[in-house]
Amino acid sequence: MAPPQFTYDFSNSKAGFKGKSDFSLGLFIDNKWVDAVDGGRLDIVNPTSGKHLATIAGANEKDIDIAVAAAQKAYDTAWGLKASGTQRARLMLKLADLMEQNADELAALESLNNGKSVTIARNVDVNDSINCIRYYAGFADKIHGKTIETNDAKFTYTRLEPIGVVGQIVPWNFPLLMLAWKWGPALATGNSIVFKPSEWTPLTAIRMAELVAEAGFPPGVVNVVTGLGNSAGAAISGHMGIGKVAFTGSTLVGRHVMKAAAGSNLKKVTLELGGKSPTLIMDDSNLDEAVKWAAFGIVFNHGQTCCAGSRVFVHESAYDKFLEKFTEVLKNVKVGDPFEPETFQGPQVSQVQFDRIMNHISIGKNEGATCHLGGERHGTEGFFIQPTIFTDVKPSMTIIKEEIFGPVVAVAKFKDDDDIIAMANDTMYGLAAAVFTKDINKAITTANRIHSGTVWINEYNTLKHQVPFGGYKQSGMGRELGDAALENYLEVKSVHVNLSSPPPF
């Protein structure tokens, strides 16, 4: 059976791409579009309207087997140690150029499928993705082992070699950007990929697969396999032929991935998981700016960021003023159709997420927190939620302990500097944190004491592809971005050459 086809006419869009999209919704294996072996199908929804958007092929473990075989063959014959870093770099640069040529379409697809503002998708998601691929393209021929002096009787050196076939599972909040963060270091180091986008937001990954073929990557180097987490995803984590799995998503699912990896072939695992990141507003912050950054920290991407600043702690001397200004900013966030140019916050990605967030809001109210702002659905169509502020919160509350992944923020007071460090660190997560203060010494000492993989000082949610990102504690293991990501995709082989030692006996 032929896989379904996706056609969409953007010509009536109020902003962004005005062309047409037309591509297969099959599985992309060996540079070809194929249907799922058992003909599985999944529906995807437009979160702005809440209505059906397309039906895609849904893979199961049989399709993963086929993809892994294709990836392994590519690795053995045309990729891995058979393609030089310079050659890999050329293909990756070509891919980045193609992304640039098709940037508007990619942004429109991202917006349509995920619900984020099309302008933000173009200027942030797509731009950063292109830069990320280019960044790692530049690394492909710069992966050095070492020669190491031990003694005259030996010659010792290390080789850094790709792992082989890697599995990559990414979430729905930044579909294209997460793809770039994963493909970049994996391809630069010579690995071939079995990639599973979120079953909710596969469109940009599918379009990227077309660009992979167009760029000239050998068949099998990149395979894009759409499917459910608990079938295709699980098949990847448990596959005996995959040497490494990289997962971004919830901590809950991250545990399953790690367990499956351990239970199968002890494949290497890197995880980028959830967070409950604290924003610290010290007594001497530039309050007006801090308010805006803190707001950005929670409503950017509709709160659907692993590093969202979802717990805001304000020094008691600044609390009232902060809350007043913060409320005003969040009240004025433009919530609406992602294709309207002024929209900042679009819908949440799905009914499931919408229900989860609303449920957390309801629990928050039931546990005695004050719903200071919002707390309701926005509008009547699509999965829109009002920016929501909870006050009078306690550390034991569910909305303080659990990741909500929506535009819902808790605001609390603190008294002194030691007090705040304890409160900030009182979480099983450790992904990000932010400190707002004019005192540089306080900023550095506070940053040093917070247990999180990223600390922002006087800003929020700004990432750079050259700078590593990842979690302490249950926010994950391993780092993405920067040169740190490369080691996730490399094995170190030490070679000892005996020059003159006789055998011991």
Next chain:
Amino acid sequence: MSNENLSVELTFPTGRKLNVPTGLFIDNKFVPSVGGKTIDSINPVTEDVLATVSNATVEDVDIAVASSRKAFNTVWGRNITPVQRGKLLFKLADLMERDSDALAELEALDNGKSAEIAKSVDLPDSIACIRYYAGWADKIAGQTIEVDDGGLKSSMTRVEPLGVCGQIIPWNYNIMMLAWKIGPALAAGCTVVLKPSELTPLPALKLCELFVEAGFPPGVFNCIVSEGAVGGAALSAHMDVDKVAFTGSTVTGKKIMAAASASNLKKVTLELGGKSAHIVFKSANLKQAATAVTGGIFLNQGQDCVAGSRLYVQSSVYDAFITELVASAKEWTEGYGDPFKPGALGGPLVSKLQRDKVAGYVDSAKEAGAKIVYGGEKYPGKGWFWMPTIIGDVKQDMKVVKEEIFGPVLVVSKFETEDEVIALANNSTYGLGAGFHSRDANQCQRVLAKLEAGTVWVNQYGILYNNTPFGGYKQSGMGRELGSYALDNYTQIKSVMWDYSDKSEV
């Protein structure tokens, strides 16, 4: 020929017509020399004037340096992000690729090398070099360092661009030497005043147009053709140039270093001459070795700093090897000729001066009693051609064995033992490259460790990679180009020590 329009239209043997700018390239514009000076570039095949180009005086150098300084302070250095620097370099590489055939033909026309080799080697390697360094621009990181001081202090290093860099390149690989120099310099955030060779200024001048098209801000890259003793000396002695990088002869390199130290102690890197040894051990694959040996001395007409110009053959395989060697040399002789003929392997030497020098060395060998085994003559007629030449029966103290000839002249000696040949190979003030052929793995390890050369080739010769460093031991130079190492030549380290304790105690 006049230089009034600051442009010349050249017609190539392929029929291609190409406009080449002939002015000094300063602030993204082509301007005449302030002193009105010009210099002619001569076609080494026809001995006719190819073009008359502006010839920078000391005043022009001052203007170029001031322009580069202004650019460094306002639009380059810390005023532009690393990602943007990388983007501009990638764009430059793309443009070079677009124009690569024309650029290769220009290189061949001005220098005399084979146009086909320029197209298949010089241009692709140069483009890949620019891309390689474009990829480094946003990956130059310092360190943060925990120090042994009570936990409320730390250090970090910032890797900062050096500033305005004078870069002086030779005539043997115009486009490649330009790429090797500007790649790391611009990626690191430095601005550049480049002085191409006055013998072969045209390829660099044509490339200047691509810098403008790529979008480099004015003053980031300035290019001034000038005689070495004028422009080169002025850059080396300039009080507002932070660094000079020179590729050329050891004699000139010494002058540059002296001028650098006498003026403002500017940083210096030098890539100088060589008299690289090429060794054939008895276990070698003789045919493979012969191909490597002839390639190593006859490519680019032997005008290569790392030419394998001293051959040492283990005596037990000497006769057999010479047979292979001469057979291989014959292919080169057939391949030498018009640079634009199909299958050309080489053309004339770059200038009359160079050809006379080579002739002088060959004469001195004859006078000293050495034997011309092969070649040994110039070709009749016009053009500064010289035949692939092999000289045997040499003594180690002969000029042809000790001094860099910079032509297609190979001197051949015998040796008995490994220790003997290592001593012979290392008996040189130079130390740029060395190559040897052996199938004995342990011998390979021993020999490569003992040879005093910045690059040692095992069972091959002369192959370079943009990501592998290159440079000289001893009087072949200081510093390394290519690879990550080149970035060190264009950066300086600032250590920042931070006390965030808010305590006041001594």
